[in-house]
Structures are given as C-alpha cells and as structure tokens.
Amino acid sequence: MVETDDERDARAALEGALCANATTSLSVTDRRSPRDSNRYDTEHTDMPFVPRFLQHLAGVNVGAGTKMAIQSVRTARRGHHSIGEDGIINCRFSFDRSAAQITIGRRCFIGKSHLVAAEHIRIGDDVVISWGTTIVDHNSHSLDWKQRANDVADWHQGKKNWSGVGIAPVTIEENVWIGFGVTILKGVTIGKGAVVGAASVVTKDVEPFTVVAGVPAKKVRDLSELTI
Numbered sequence: 001m002v003e004t005d006d007e008r009d010a011r012a013a014l015e016g017a018l019c020a021n022a023t024t025s026l027s028v029t030d031r032r033s034p035r036d037s038n039r040y041d042t043e044h045t046d047m048p049f050v051p052r053f054l055q056h057l058a059g060v061n062v063g064a065g066t067k068m069a070i071q072s073v074r075t076a077r078r079g080h081h082s083i084g085e086d087g088i089i090n091c092r093f094s095f096d097r098s099a100a101q102i103t104i105g106r107r108c109f110i111g112k113s114h115l116v117a118a119e120h121i122r123i124g125d126d127v128v129i130s131w132g133t134t135i136v137d138h139n140s141h142s143l144d145w146k147q148r149a150n151d152v153a154d155w156h157q158g159k160k161n162w163s164g165v166g167i168a169p170v171t172i173e174e175n176v177w178i179g180f181g182v183t184i185l186k187g188v189t190i191g192k193g194a195v196v197g198a199a200s201v202v203t204k205d206v207e208p209f210t211v212v213a214g215v216p217a218k219k220v221r222d223l224s225e226l227t228i
Contacts, residue, residue, distance in 0.1 A: 063087075063106065076102075079117070084108065084125065091115055091129070096138065097162065105174065118167050124174035130198075132181040139166040139186060173208070193223060 049067040050058070059077045062068060063085030068076070072089045079095025084106035091110040093102055100117040104110070105124045111131035115121050118138040123129075141148040142164035154160055168187030172178070176190050179198035190196065190206040197213030197220070206212050211221035 062089075093117075096160070111180075118162070118165075120169040121172075122169065123172045124176070124192075126174050127172055127176045127178075129172075129178045130180035130182075133178055133184070134182075135170055135172075135184045137168060137170045137186045141165060195223070 048070050050070055050073045052064075055062050055068060055073055058073050060068065060073050060083070061081055062076075062083040065086040066083055067088045068083075069090040071092055075093040076083070076089075079093065080099070080101040081093065081103070082101075083089060083104045086106060087104065087108040087110075089104065089108070089110050091113045092115070094114065094116040095102070096116060096118040099119075101120045102115050102117050103120070103122045105127065107125060108123060108127045108129070110123075110127075110129045111133070113129055113131060113133035113135070116134065116136040116138075121135055121137055129135075141151060143166075144164055147161070147164035150161065166186060170184060170186065171189040172184075173190060173192040173194075175193045176195070178184070178190075178196045179200070181199040182196050182202065183200070184190070184196075184202045188202050188205060190202065191208030191210070193209040194206045195211045196202060196206065196217060197211065199215075200213050200217040201215045202212065202217045204216070206217070207219065209223040209226070210219050211223060212218060213220050
C-alpha cells in the first residue's frame with residue numbers, strides 16, 4: 001500500500017520525535033496548581049504519551065486504549081513485544097538477544113522502570129509496577145571470569161558471547177503490585193495478587209497473595225484472607 005502525503009508527513013514527524021526523545025506537545029497536563037502536585041501526579045498525568053496512530057506507524061504492537069510514553073515506543077519497537085489494551089506504559093524496553101520477547105497484559109501500569117530480556121519477560125493483566133524497578137531475565141555476564149574476560153572487547157564490535165550466562169524467563173502473574181525501586185532477577189515467578197515492597201530484591205518465586213519485602217525479598221504477610 002502506498003503511503004499518502006499525510007501518512008508520510010506523520011511518519012517523518014514521529015521519527016524526528018523518537019530520535020530526539022522529544023517530550024513536548026504530547027503530554028497530558030494536570031489542571032491543579034504545582035503546589036498540589038506530587039510524585040503520584042507526575043507519574044500518572046505528566047507523561048508524554050504518543051498518539052495511537054503514531055504508535056502503529058512506529059510498528060508497536062499495542063492494544064486499543066493503551067497510552068505509551070515516547071521512550072517506551074522508541075525502545076519497544078526494537079524487539080519482539082506485545083502490549084495489551086487500556087494500559088499506561090512509561091518504561092524502557094531492552095532486548096538483549098534477537099529472539100527476546102516482552103509480553104505485557106491488559107490494563108497494566110508500568111512507571112519509569114526498565115525491562116531487560118534475553119529470553120522472555122511476561123507480565124499478566126492488571127499489574128501495577130512503580131518507578132525505578134528493573135526486571136531482568138539473565139545474569140548479563142558469566143560467573144566465570146575467563147568466560148567474561150572479552151565482554152567489553154566484544155561490545156566494541158557489536159557482539160555478545162552468551163555462553164555461560166545464566167538465562168531464565170520471568171513471569172509476573174495478574175493482579176500483582178510492585179513497589180518503587182524493586183529488582184526482579186532471572187527465573188522468578190511472582191504469583192497472582194502478590195505485593196512486592198519498595199526497594200526489594202526478588203531472587204526466588206513469590207507465592208500468590210502474599211507480601212514480600214527486603215534484600216533478598218522474604219514473605220512478610222499473607223493476603224489470602226483478603227481474597228475471600
């Protein structure tokens with residue numbers, strides 16, 4: 001299909017905005033005075049959202065009604081991804097291998113966080129992830145010095161030796177709430193309805209309907225009575 005002049009102009013404008021990481025003209029403004037605004041307001045109302053038709057021109061696989069920040073569009077389009085309907089996405093995506101996948105369900109909120117995949121990060125429906133969280137499905141480097149000795153030299157050549165690097169998918173099930181500044185490491189599954197306290201480091205699976213916190217994260221409360 002041949003692009004119309006309007007579509008060609010829109011694509012050119014989008015490419016310019018993405019390359020410049022522009023943050024103007026697409027933001028949603030808060031009508032209240034600056035004195036009344038707080039971090040919650042900034043996180044939810046001042047993000048530079050990309051209009052839906054520009055999301056699709058950028059090649060982003062996103063459902064209807066989902067708002068995405070410019071940074072999210074610019075980085076999601078670099079790899080295999082799927083984002084559900086009616087969400088608010090303001091995170092950065094990193095695809096560290098060509099086959100890596102990041103899947104996000106419906107009605108999710110992800111603040112200014114970072115998703116780093118070499119295999120697969122899967123986030124279920126109705127998940128809330130605050131700002132400053134990192135989710136990574138691999139160790140980045142081998143634990144054996146000899147196997148990581150050439151990592152920096154390889155990066156200069158635009159390549160990466162993944163042999164000896166631990167990789168395992170991360171799954172966050174539906175209805176999970178993850179606080180700010182959390183780190184979630186490879187191979188972890190966070191069960192349905194769980195809550196992860198701020199600044200926790202999650203190294204092991206989290207049971208459904210529990211609260212975990214700390215470094216490393218440990219169970220501090222059972223929420224099962226709230227589900228009755």
